[in-house]
Amino acid sequence: MNSSPNEVSRRSFIKTASTIAGASVFNIGSSSQANVPLPIPGSNFKGAIENTAVPRWQDELPSYNHITPLSTGSEPAQYGGVGVGKVFHGVAPEYFDHPAAWDRMPTQFFHMRATAAYSEMLPKSMGLKTPVWAYEGVNAAGAGIRAPQFRFRIGQPALVRFENTLPEELSVHMHGGHWPSHSDGHASFLTLPGEKRDYYYPNVLPLIPGTNEPDISEAPSTLWFHDHAADMTAIHVNRGLASNAKCFDDLELNLIREGILPGIRGVSDTGPAYENPYEMYLVIGDRVFTKEGAIWYDSNNHDGYIGNVEMVNGKAYPRLKVEARKYRFRLLGGSSARHRRYRLSNNASFLRIGNDSVMFPQPQRTQAVLMSPGKRADIIIDFSKYRPGTKIYLENILEQKGGRGPEGKLEDSDGTTVSGTPAFIHQLLMFEVVAANPANPDASITDTTALRPHRKILESEVSARRSFRFERKNGHWAINGGFYEKTLANACPTLGSTEEWTLTNGSGGWWHPIHIHLENHQTVRNLRTGKTPLYHNSFNQDTQMLGPNDSVVIRMRFRTFKGPFVFHCHTNEHEDLEMMFQFDPRAVGSLTPQPVQQFFP
Amino acid sequence: MPSYSNYVFKRFQVLLGLAALAVAMQRPAKAEPKNDGDAELQKESMRLMRRSYGDKLPDIPVVDQHGNHIRLFSDLIKDKAVILSFFYTDCKDACPLTNSKLTQMRKELKNSFGRSIQILSISVDADSDTPEKVARYARMQAIESSDPDMPEWKFLTGNAAEILKVRETIGLVSNDVTRSTDIKPSTHGNVLVVGNQATGRWTLLSAIGPMEQNMERIKRIAGWTQEVRYEDHRKSVMDARVASSGAATLQAPASVVAPSLKSEIPVLGKISGDLQGSERLGRGVLLSEVKSKVTVLSHLYTVCPHGSKAVIEAMRSLNDEFGTHPDFHQVSMSASTERDTPEYFRTYAEVIGVGAKAPWWFMTVERAKLNVFTTQQLGLKPSLLIPEEERLNVFDLYENDLRLVLLDRQGQVRGRYQVFHPDSEVGASAAEALRRDVRQLLKESEVATQNTLKTASIRP
DSSP, X not given: OOOHHHHXXXXXXXXXXXXHHTSOSSSOSSSSSOOOOOOOSSSSOOOBOOGGGSOOSOSBOOOOEEOOOSEESSOOGGGOSSSOTTOTTOBOGGGTSOOGXXXXXXXXXXXXXXXXXXXXXXXXXXXXXXXXXXXXXXXXTSOEEESEEEEEXXXXXXXXEEEEOSSXXXXXXXXXXXXOGGGSOOTTSOBOTTOEXXXXXXXXXXXXXXXXXXXXXXXXXXXXXXXXXXXXXXXXXXXXXXXEEEEEOHHHHHHHHTTSSSSOTTTTTSTTTOOOTTEEEEEEEEEEEBTTSOEEOOTTOOSOOOOSEEEETTEESOEEEEESSEEEEEEEEOOSSOOEEEEETTOOOEEEEEETTEEEEEEEEESOEEEOTTOEEEEEEEOTTSOTTOEEEEEEOXXXXXXXXXXXXXXXXXXXXXXXXXXXXXXXXXXXEEOOOTTSOOOOOOTTOOOSXXXXXXXXXXXXXXXXXXXXXXXXXXXXXXXXXXXXXXXXXXXXXXXXXXXXXXXXXXXXXXXESSSOEEEEEETTTTBOOOGGGSSEESEEEEOTTOEEEEEEEOOSSOOOEEEEESSHHHHHTTOEEEEOOBSSOBSSOEEXXXXXX | OOOHXXXXXXXXXXXXXXXXXXXXXXXXOOOOOOSTTOHHHHHHHHHHHSOOHHHHSOOOXXXXXTOOEEEIIIIIITTSEEEEEEEOTXXXXXXXXXXXXXXXXXXXXXXXXXXXXXXXXXXXXXXXXXXXXXXXXXXXXXXXXXXTTSOEEEEEEEOHHHHHHHHHHTTSSOSSTTHHHHTSGGGGTTEEEEEETTTTEEEEEETTSOHHHHHHXXXXXXXXXXXXXXXXHHHHHHHHHHHHHXXXXXXXXXXXXXXXXXXXXXXXXXXXXXXXXXXXXXXXXXXXXXXXXXXXXXXXXXXXXXXXXXXXXXXXXXXXXXXXXXXXXXXXXXXXXXXXXXXXXXXXXXXXXXXXTSSEEEEEOOHHHHHHIIIXXXXXXXXXXXXXXXXXXXXXXXXXXXXXXXXXXXXXXXXEEOOOOSSHHHHHHHHHHHHHHHHXXXXXXXXXXXXXXXXXXXXX
16 A cells, blocks of 8 residues: 555645644643543554644634525425425325325425535535535535525425435434334334335424313424435545424514524524524534545444544534623534533523523523534523633544443533533534624523423323333343334324333443434433432423433423334434334333334335 | 316326326336536435444354354345344244245245345244254245245254344334333244445335335335336326326336227337347348348347346247247357357357257347447446446456347338347237237238337337
């Protein structure tokens, strides 16, 4: 192998980085603590780009782009009908047959495809382009929109024609929402190569039990979508098949309109684009890169993929200019297996306003946020107290050496305070403060602002209890000793009922973030510690972190849509290697596993 | 609520969609690169997508049940589709169950893979599993088969430490907290490692899982072609859509339509050109010489590693049934001018028992001409050059549309029948449909049928 040109170029990267930062790659943050470089994981792969060879803070943070509807109200001509003709995988039956209340606003029709593309994941100065698989929105003129972001509105249905132009089977899971089974992104409901599927997102809220009132306490804000094809999820997501969506309801739009949440009045509260320069996603994911700049993936590793280069919005170590004012960031754990604890380099506190999809009743002041893969945190950072020119870094202070999980117990890293200097610091993103634009007044949110009301699920509502034990068995990952079966509904709740599930991590040392589709759940207590959840974990979530030996009691309702849906470990390799079950809400539930009631291959 | 008429209209759209779907089922499943026609990018992307199982596997020496000394990676896994299973001869619970499931899978795999997949059972207790013990164990499984298409099944043993390294490399033994459990021979359970080192797709599955789901997954993960990979899934999509439409009279693909539902044979097109080629012994022939006969045409490639065998079997059974009818004719067409020469075809026909006087031509035709004829006149898919890395062997050059085409006395195309199908039942039903249609056409008078041209074929 001729490796010398690579070696030379690698040295020049470091040189470039040094020139630009005016110092070595490390110790360039405002923090006095050393920035710990991440090692190349595993001993088998020698050809990776070292973490220290990736220059910091050179490129701007990429943003996600609004995917514009082809039409609103009537089907676009280029569709040729919904769910028919060449749309091999059809559309959800709910599209044709649903309550009139679901059509409060005219349906938006979208077109999205999965395609092969190049992406500049590493800083431009490295001169490397990474081949990726990407979602691409298609606008009315037929042009592609990269890093597509849906902007959904509660009450306004969306129909997304999804086209798979890649050579492998795909399934689009819209994570955090309340969707029909056909359109949920079930692991076995695929879009085959060259084929299409019409995903129907009615954007309706579940009803308050016993009423006809939509339950606004469950309105989602922060959604993301990613591939979910059985056996292939981990590698597909690793290759780039992930993006995100925002969802607005009247309550949230009012918070923006009244200047409580960051945004521009009259713009950020107005569809269909809801453009908002003071509110953005920060999707954090890790990768290993070959010397050619390609993503390296080790499918031998069933422990969980760990990378040595951290990306924010698909760019390694970017920078972001922020005005001296409040910003809303939606942090998203986009990794396969890496858990992180985020904080600001000056240890300043910030407001957390949501966990996963749903906003809290009231903000929580915190210095750190712990997130597993698949989880989201809605936060407000106030830069108004900083002089222009100040540099602040978003840091991860949780060390993780392999797919097993971070060091220590879950509760060790889930608190709201950070005291002393963390033993591990890895900086992810540089905020560079500039003067605020006086034309746009700052947001008025405070520690006591009322946000989204919460509706607690009471013990008296619970009509059935189930237990699921997540463990390593026979060299792969099992639930209750069993594996994913696409025709078997492992849990069959009655539609409209409430259940209490105990999720137990029995795999001696491994961490498992458990994601349950369709509905939010509420944490009751951890049986290992005997404790009730901290403030930020006591509302609606869709992904439950389980540390080693944790046993967590949760409650959830099953509403609106018949199953089947899946629930699984969100460490994608664990999910692919069978740590996935199905639940299937139906008219008459069952305490024993049953065949799935419908199937939309 | 949506208005009633709107609802009905949408249902009608579903029906239309199903008709179009039936056509869609017949076109190749291969995804064409659509990213600004950037085939290079697609190719590069695929190269990088290839998982690294094989690349990292230690190429350890192993002994099979026949006492052959071979290398695990270079002889058994490199460029192959494999099912890896782990066993030890003293195992009383998991292994016998796994082996019985493997026996069942192997028979089913024969149809879509033939010998292009193999099963490797590797001992996890190699210190006590000597080659002699493993040979005896293999004999007990009664895996020897005289069927040349039966996938191979090898039982392997070797050095225990090296085999442990293999289990570590493929992830069955974690180096993390659960290593002490993972390492025990009894922990291997019923786990199968399934994949295709050439295409780079791998997964694990449980041998005791539902057989249908396991077969679907093995094909999807380890299949060599898109057609094999997604055959089961495509079929389940069709079944689900037919079921959900709730109309019993809906026409699904022929494989699921009862014969009684078909009353007439549709006209799919008409031959306007001629085809010239060499018959056995170099006799120049023109297709127009047999234009007043009911004719069945097919591709033939005598060394084809895929489905030519099924095609020739179907052609032979037609010859058995209709070979004496004066109005019946058969044509096997090959573009492999260097291998399927007229001289070679003479021997070949003799070997399969087709006499020189039989109404069955073996035509060697120039590739370009044959391609134009089969695509434009017969409506078959064009022959595609198989990318080098996807070839099963050195003869595996072209992917031909192996459907049999039925022409009536007027030179009209009346059906295309997929007698070679990964699901042997589908193939058999297509062959049966073809025999039935030939029978009917031979019975019909020579008066031209008044059928108008129908574009949608519901034939497999």
